[in-house]
Amino acid sequence: MNNINELLTTRRVIVCCGSGGVGKTTVAAALALSAARRGRRAVVITIDPARRLADALGRRGDLSNEPVLVERIGHGEMWAAMLDVTSTFDSLIERFAASAEQADLIRSNVFYKSISGSLSGTRDYMAAEMLLRLHEDPRFDLVVLDTAPSRNALDFIESPERLVRFLRHPLFRILTAPSRGGLKVIGATVQPILKAIGKVVGSNVMSDVIDFLRAFEGMETGFAQRASSVSHLLRGEGTDFAVVVAPSPEPLSDTQVLVDRLADTRISPSFVFANRLTPLFDAAGEPSGTSVQSSSEAQEWLENNVATLRQRAKTERELVQNFIDRMSTIRSGADEPPGLVEVVEIAEQSTDIHDLDGIALLADSLG
Ligand SMILES: Nc1ncnc2c1ncn2[C@@H]1O[C@H](COP(=O)(O)OP(=O)(O)OP(=O)(O)O)[C@@H](O)[C@H]1O
Ligand SMILES: [Mg+2]
Numbered sequence: 001m002n003n004i005n006e007l008l009t010t011r012r013v014i015v016c017c018g019s020g021g022v023g024k025t026t027v028a029a030a031l032a033l034s035a036a037r038r039g040r041r042a043v044v045i046t047i048d049p050a051r052r053l054a055d056a057l058g059r060r061g062d063l064s065n066e067p068v069l070v071e072r073i074g075h076g077e078m079w080a081a082m083l084d085v086t087s088t089f090d091s092l093i094e095r096f097a098a099s100a101e102q103a104d105l106i107r108s109n110v111f112y113k114s115i116s117g118s119l120s121g122t123r124d125y126m127a128a129e130m131l132l133r134l135h136e137d138p139r140f141d142l143v144v145l146d147t148a149p150s151r152n153a154l155d156f157i158e159s160p161e162r163l164v165r166f167l168r169h170p171l172f173r174i175l176t177a178p179s180r181g182g183l184k185v186i187g188a189t190v191q192p193i194l195k196a197i198g199k200v201v202g203s204n205v206m207s208d209v210i211d212f213l214r215a216f217e218g219m220e221t222g223f224a225q226r227a228s229s230v231s232h233l234l235r236g237e238g239t240d241f242a243v244v245v246a247p248s249p250e251p252l253s254d255t256q257v258l259v260d261r262l263a264d265t266r267i268s269p270s271f272v273f274a275n276r277l278t279p280l281f282d283a284a285g286e287p288s289g290t291s292v293q294s295s296s297e298a299q300e301w302l303e304n305n306v307a308t309l310r311q312r313a314k315t316e317r318e319l320v321q322n323f324i325d326r327m328s329t330i331r332s333g334a335d336e337p338p339g340l341v342e343v344v345e346i347a348e349q350s351t352d353i354h355d356l357d358g359i360a361l362l363a364d365s366l367g
Contacts, residue, residue, distance in 0.1 A: 003342060004034075004271075004342065004344055004366055004367055005038075005367070007240060007242075007270075007271060007342075008031065008034055008035040008038050008040070008142075008366075009035075009038050009040065010238075011142060011238055011239065011240050012135060012141065012142060012143065012238035012239065013131065013135060013142070013143050013144075013145065013233060013234075013236075013238060013239040013240070014028075014031055014142070014143075014144045014145070014239075014240050014241075014242055015145045015147065015153075015234070015239065015240070015241045015242065016028040016031070016144065016145065016146050016147060016242050016244055016273075017147045017153040017241060017242070017243060017244070017258060017262075017269075018149075018153075018243055018244035018245055018251070018255055018258070019149055019245075019251040019254035019255050019258070020149035020251070020254075021149075021246070021251075022244050022245055022246040022251050022255075022275055022276070023244055023246065023273075023275040023276060023346075024146055024147065024149075024244045025046060025048065025052040025053050025056055025146045026056055026275075026353050026358075026359065026362060027242070027244050027273050027275060027346070027362070028044050028046070028053075028144045028145070028146035029044050029053060029056055029057060029080070029144075029146075029359045030359050030362040030363040030366060031044070031144050031242070031363075031366070032044035032078050032079075032080070032142070032144045033070075033071065033078050033356075033359055033360060033363040034363040034366045035076070035078075035142050035144070036071060036072075036073050036076035036077055036078035037073050037076055037363065038076060039074060039075045039076045040076055040077075040141050040142050041076065041077040041079070041139060041140050041141050041142070042076070042077065042078055042079065042140065042141070042142040042143075042144060043067050043078075043079035043080065043081060043134055043137075043139075043140045043142070043143055043144070044078070044079070044080050044081075044144040044145075044146060045067075045080070045081045045082070045083065045130060045131070045134060045143060045144070045145055045146065046063075046080075046081075046082050046083065046146040047083045047123070047127035047130070047145065047146070047147055047148060047156065048146060048147070048148045051063075051082070053080060053082060053146060054080075054082060055354060056353055056354060056355075056358070056359060057070060057080055057355070057356055057359065058354060058355035058356060059080070063080055063081060063082040064081065064082060064084055065081060065082070065083065065084040065087050065088060065130070066081065067079040067080060067081040067134070067139075067140075068080060068081070070356065071356065079139075079140065081130075081134070083123075083126065083127050083130050085116065085122060085123050085126045086116050088126040088129055088130050088133075089116040089122065089126055090107060090116070092126075092129060092223070092226070093106050093107060093219075095222070096219040096222035096223060097219060098218055098219075102215060102219075105215040106212065106215045106216065109208060109211055109212045109215060110208045111208035111209045111211070111212040112212050112215075121155070121159065121162065124155045124156040124158075124159035125159040125160065125162075125163050125227070127145075127147075127156050127159070128156060128159050128160050128227070128230040128234075129226060129230065131143060131145055131230060131233070132226065132229055132230045132233060135233060153258065154258065154261050154262070154265075157234060157262070157265055157267065158265065159227075160226075160227035160228065160230045160231040160234075161227070161231060163223065163224070163227045164224050164227045164228060167220040167223060167224050167227075168224070234267065235266060235267060240269070240270050240271060241262065241267055241268075241269035241270070241271070242269060242270075242271040242272075242273055243255060243258070243259065243269045243271070243272045243273070243327075244272075244273045244275055245272060245273070245274055245275065245320060245323060246274075246275055246276045247274065247276065247277055247278075247315075247316030247317070247319050247320055248319070249319065252319060252320075252322075252323050255323065256323065256326060256327075259327050259330060260330055263330050269327075269341070270340075270341060270342060271341070271342050271343075271344060272320070272323075272324060272327070272341055272342070272343050272344070273344050273346060274316075274317075274320045274343055274344065274345050274346065275346045276346070276347075276348045277313065277316050277317070277320075277345050277346065277347050277348060278309055278312045278313040278316055278347070278348060279309075279313065279347040279348070280310075280313050317345075320343065324341055324343060327341055328341060344366065346362060346365055346366075347365065349361060349362070
């Protein structure tokens with residue numbers, strides 16, 4: 001049985017994903033705060049290069065790879081961090097290099113400098129690495145990961161396997177093989193390929209790449225092990241995926257694609273956070289006739305508004321329910337029997353959320 005309390009008290013990793021602008025960052029922060037209220041030491045990490053988490057927490061310019069304590073609540077703690085790709089990569093190199101010289105050689109390589117900060121694949125893999133690192137950090141017992149919009153979220157999930165495939169690729173092995181005496185010897189087989197690549201990327205770049213791969217020698221085992229640990233972590237017992245949706249058709253169909261592809265990678269999210277819903281106006285909350293009878297026009301106007309909002313609230317929930325129904329069919333197509341998908345409704349707040357107080361209001365609605 002999934003419920004939000006169990007999610008926040010027992011899981012070690014929660015990955016928030018969904019399409020653009022639906023509230024992933026906001027919900028991720030609210031989940032971390034809510035877990036801290038339950039006495040957990042939770043860290044929310046955003047891998048999104050847009051600085052929304054810092055903005056949402058009112059801490060612009062303040063978030064980096066090194067988590068900062070945002071709030072202490074009894075024994076609970078909420079921390080926040082933002083992925084810095086280059087420094088994550090640098091520390092991985094330091095960790096797996098056989099010597100300080102090898103680490104220096106890599107860090108000063110031109111090709112390394114150009115990929116370590118900017119290549120999108122590197123960003124995805126470093127996000128996975130950062131997740132693992134925070135998970136292993138004894139300061140935290142829950143990591144809430146805020147991802148970039150849907151497609152990038154999948155790139156991130158698939159990045160560890162992609163890295164392992166790359167490291168196991170025969171070309172990579174040949175290029176980094178220490179015993180073959182370098183390019184001159186292996187030239188007969190690989191030279192034409194290298195020449196072809198060199199024509200596209202330029203031969204200077206190519207020799208930087210080869211220098212980089214040489215310097216990398218022996219480190220691929222460490223990298224591959226890390227990649228496979230992340231891959232296991234993402235599919236492990238202590239990890240849950242939370243899909244954040246907003247009630248409009250386009251983001252919902254985008255999210256459907258995301259859920260389908262997650263199923264292909266053997267991941268079935270157990271939670272859907274239906275965010276930005278029009279609140280339900282139940283009969284109990286209606287103004288009593290006497291209080292507004294003084295102006296029948298005003299009363300009619302109010303009643304019309306309430307009727308419109310009720311209709312909107314209903315339509316939105318139908319949209320979300322259709323999405324959940326489809327999601328359950330996909331999940332039942334997977335090897336494992338499907339668990340129930342828990343839907344958590346979050347109402348649209350009357351103002352934009354740009355500080356911890358706003359996040360706290362959202363956390364209140366999580367129960
Ligand atoms: N329940 C809510 N009520 C009111 N405003 C909200 C709510 N949830 C999110 N917002 C607002 O919606 C905007 C988008 O939210 P957020 O940045 O969390 O979305 P996102 O899914 O992370 O976006 P992106 O895909 O760009 O990373 C923000 O301005 C945020 O304050
Ligand atoms: Mg975001």
